[in-house]
Amino acid sequence: MAKMMYRDAVVSTIAEEMERDENVVCLGEDIVGGMGTPGGPEAIGGIWSTSTGLFGKFGADRVIDTPISESAIMGAAAGLALSGKRPIAELMFADFIGVSLDQIWNQIAKFRYMFGGKTKCPAVIRMAYGAGYNAAAQHSQAVHQILTGMPGLKVVLPTTPADVKGLLRTAIRDDDPVIFLEHKALYGVSGEVPDDPDFMIPFGHARLSRAGQDVTIVSTGLLLGFCEAVADKLAAEGIGCDVIDLRTTSPLDEETILDSVEVTGRLVVVDEAPPRCSLGADICALVAEKAFASLKAPPLSVNPPHTPIPFARELESAYLPSIDKIEAAVRKVLGYR
Incomplete structure (x- = not known):
C-alpha cells in the first residue's frame, strides 16, 4: 500500500x-x-x-x-x-x-x-x-x-x-x-x-473505526478524529465506544447505526453543521424511532451553535465541537439514570 x-x-x-x-x-x-x-x-x-x-x-x-x-x-x-x-x-x-x-x-x-x-x-x-x-x-x-x-x-x-x-x-x-x-x-x-487500480468503496457502507460496547459515536470528516481521540481516552478507563464514520450521508447506512445502538443503548452524534435541521438531529430521530426500546439514555447531538462561523481563531475554536465537548456528551449519556 x-x-x-x-x-x-x-x-x-x-x-x-x-x-x-x-x-x-x-x-x-x-x-x-x-x-x-x-x-x-x-x-x-x-x-x-x-x-x-x-x-x-x-x-x-x-x-x-x-x-x-x-x-x-x-x-x-x-x-x-x-x-x-x-x-x-x-x-x-x-x-x-x-x-x-x-x-x-x-x-x-x-x-x-x-x-x-x-x-x-x-x-x-x-x-x-x-x-x-x-x-x-x-x-x-x-x-x-x-x-x-x-x-x-x-x-x-x-x-x-x-x-x-x-x-x-x-x-x-x-x-x-x-x-x-x-x-x-x-x-x-x-x-x-490501496494500490489496486479498481479499489472502490460502495456508497451506504459506514466504517467502524473504533469498537466498544458502551456508547455509539457517529461522525464524519474532521470531527471523526476528535471522536477517535475521545474513544481512545475512555478506553483507558474501561469504557468502550463504537465510533462510526458515515462516509456517505445519502445513502445513509442506517443498519450499522441501529445495530450498534442495539448493543450500546447510547448514541452521540457529532456534526459540524449547526443544530437545527442537522444530520445530528436526523440520526437522533432515526434511532429514537427505530431503536427506542434499546436506548438506555436520550440520544445527544454535539453541534456548533446556531450562528455564523466566526473569523477570530479563538472564537472559531470555541465554535466547533471539541474533544472536551464530545467527551462531556459521552459521559452524560453514560451517567444518565
Missing part, C-alpha cells in the same frame, strides 16, 4: 479515471492555473492543489478552466453529463452552492426522475468544506445537511486518503450525480491507500 496525502489521493484518482475513460473531464475555477500562476503544465492545480498536473497530461479539452460563475460550471456539468461525458466539476468552496442551487437541486438531481429513467446524469461535484481553517463565515461552512436533504443526489464525505481513493472512484463511475465533499482541514493528512 502506498502512503499519500488526502489531496494527492484526489489528484491521483482523477488522473487514473481520466486515463481509463476518455469521457471523464474536469472543469472549475483555476483548476489549471490558480494562485497567480500563468497556467499550463507547470501550474499548481487550483488553490487546494487537487488538480496538479492534469492539464499537462490531458490538455485543454478535458481540463477546463472556467469563468468565475458557479451557475455556469454546474450548467456546463449538467449538459456534459447528459451528452455522454462524465464531468468532475469543482466548486472552490462549498459555501458557493447557493449561486448554483437551481442547476444542482432543480436540474441535475431530477433529470433521471423527470425523464422516466431514460437518461442518466453521471456528474461528480467536488467541493471543499468545513471550519478549522480560519477562513471566516463565507468560506467555512458544512453544507452536507442541505445537500443530503435533496432527493436525487448522493452525498459523500471521505475522512481518510484511502476513503478518498475508493469513494471518488465509485463516484466517477456512478451513473447518478454525486456530491463529493472534501474537508479543507484534511487535505494535508497522510495515510495508506
Whole structure:
C-alpha cells in the first residue's frame, strides 16, 4: 500500500479515471492555473492543489478552466453529463452552492426522475468544506445537511486518503450525480491507500473505526478524529465506544447505526453543521424511532451553535465541537439514570 496525502489521493484518482475513460473531464475555477500562476503544465492545480498536473497530461479539452460563475460550471456539468461525458466539476468552496442551487437541486438531481429513467446524469461535484481553517463565515461552512436533504443526489464525505481513493472512484463511475465533499482541514493528512487500480468503496457502507460496547459515536470528516481521540481516552478507563464514520450521508447506512445502538443503548452524534435541521438531529430521530426500546439514555447531538462561523481563531475554536465537548456528551449519556 502506498502512503499519500488526502489531496494527492484526489489528484491521483482523477488522473487514473481520466486515463481509463476518455469521457471523464474536469472543469472549475483555476483548476489549471490558480494562485497567480500563468497556467499550463507547470501550474499548481487550483488553490487546494487537487488538480496538479492534469492539464499537462490531458490538455485543454478535458481540463477546463472556467469563468468565475458557479451557475455556469454546474450548467456546463449538467449538459456534459447528459451528452455522454462524465464531468468532475469543482466548486472552490462549498459555501458557493447557493449561486448554483437551481442547476444542482432543480436540474441535475431530477433529470433521471423527470425523464422516466431514460437518461442518466453521471456528474461528480467536488467541493471543499468545513471550519478549522480560519477562513471566516463565507468560506467555512458544512453544507452536507442541505445537500443530503435533496432527493436525487448522493452525498459523500471521505475522512481518510484511502476513503478518498475508493469513494471518488465509485463516484466517477456512478451513473447518478454525486456530491463529493472534501474537508479543507484534511487535505494535508497522510495515510495508506490501496494500490489496486479498481479499489472502490460502495456508497451506504459506514466504517467502524473504533469498537466498544458502551456508547455509539457517529461522525464524519474532521470531527471523526476528535471522536477517535475521545474513544481512545475512555478506553483507558474501561469504557468502550463504537465510533462510526458515515462516509456517505445519502445513502445513509442506517443498519450499522441501529445495530450498534442495539448493543450500546447510547448514541452521540457529532456534526459540524449547526443544530437545527442537522444530520445530528436526523440520526437522533432515526434511532429514537427505530431503536427506542434499546436506548438506555436520550440520544445527544454535539453541534456548533446556531450562528455564523466566526473569523477570530479563538472564537472559531470555541465554535466547533471539541474533544472536551464530545467527551462531556459521552459521559452524560453514560451517567444518565
